[in-house]
Amino acid sequence: MHIQEWLETVPAVSVYLLVGVVIGLESLGIPLPGEIVLVSAAILAATQDHINPFVLGACASVGAIVGDSIGYLIGRKGGQPLLHWAGRKFPKHFGPDHVAMAESKFDKWGMWAVFFGRFIALLRIFAGPLAGVLKMPYWKFLIANVLGGIVWAGGTTALIYTVGMVAEPWLKRFSTWGLVAAVLFGIGSFLVMRLRAKKAAAAREAEETPVAATVD
Numbered sequence: 168m169h170i171q172e173w174l175e176t177v178p179a180v181s182v183y184l185l186v187g188v189v190i191g192l193e194s195l196g197i198p199l200p201g202e203i204v205l206v207s208a209a210i211l212a213a214t215q216d217h218i219n220p221f222v223l224g225a226c227a228s229v230g231a232i233v234g235d236s237i238g239y240l241i242g243r244k245g246g247q248p249l250l251h252w253a254g255r256k257f258p259k260h261f262g263p264d265h266v267a268m269a270e271s272k273f274d275k276w277g278m279w280a281v282f283f284g285r286f287i288a289l290l291r292i293f294a295g296p297l298a299g300v301l302k303m304p305y306w307k308f309l310i311a312n313v314l315g316g317i318v319w320a321g322g323t324t325a326l327i328y329t330v331g332m333v334a335e336p337w338l339k340r341f342s343t344w345g346l347v348a349a350v351l352f353g354i355g356s357f358l359v360m361r362l363r364a365k366k367a368a369a370a371r372e373a374e375e376t377p378v379a380a381t382v383d
Contacts, residue, residue: 179218187230194234196296209324213331224324231316238295281311285319
C-alpha cells in the first residue's frame with residue numbers, strides 16, 4: 168500500500184489523541200519529541216481532509232497546558248531532590264549542564280521563561296517542573312503557561328498547515344519527505360540546545376576555576 172493511501176486510513180481521533188498525549192507528557196517533564204509529532208500532524212492535516220487543523224491545534228494546546236500544570240505540581244512537591252533524581256535517570260536531558268542553563272533562563276526572564284521556553288526544545292521539558300521547584304507563584308505560572316501553550320501549539324499548527332496547503336501537491340506526491348523534514352527540524356532544535364548547554368557548562372567552569380585557585 169502506498170504511504171498516502173495508508174495515511175488516509177488513520178482515524179483523525181487517533182492523531183488528535185497522539186498529539187495531545189505526547190505534548191502533554193513532554194510538558195510534564197518526560198523527554199518526548201512533542202514538536203516533531205505536532206509538525207508531522209500539521210503536515211498530515213494539510214494533506215488529509217479528514218484531519219481538522221483547528222481541532223488539532225486545540226488538542227495540542229490542551230495537552231501543553233495540562234502537561235505543564237502537572238509538571239509544575241510535581242516540581243513543587245518534589246523540589247530539588249526531584250531534579251537530582253531526574254539527572255541520574257535521564258543524564259542526557261536533565262544533566263547538571265541542562266539544569267544550570269534552564270535555571271539561568273528562569274533567573275533572567277522569570278515567568279516569561281515559561282512562555283518563551285515553550286518554543287525551545289529542551290527548555291520546554293523543564294519549564295513546568297522547574298517553575299514548581301523554584302516556587303514560582305502559581306498565578307504567574309498559569310498566565311505564562313496558558314499563553315505559551317496556545318501561541319506555541321496553535322501558532323505551530325497554523326504555520327505548518329498553511330505552508331503545507333501551499334505545498335500540498337508536492338507533499339501528496341512526496342509525503343515521506345515532508346515527514347523527514349519535520350523530523351530533521353526537531354533534531355536540529357535539539358542539537359542547538361545541546362550546544363547551548365555545553366557553552367553554559369564551559370562558562371560555569373571558567374567562573375569556578377579562579378575561585379578554586381584562590382582557595383589553594
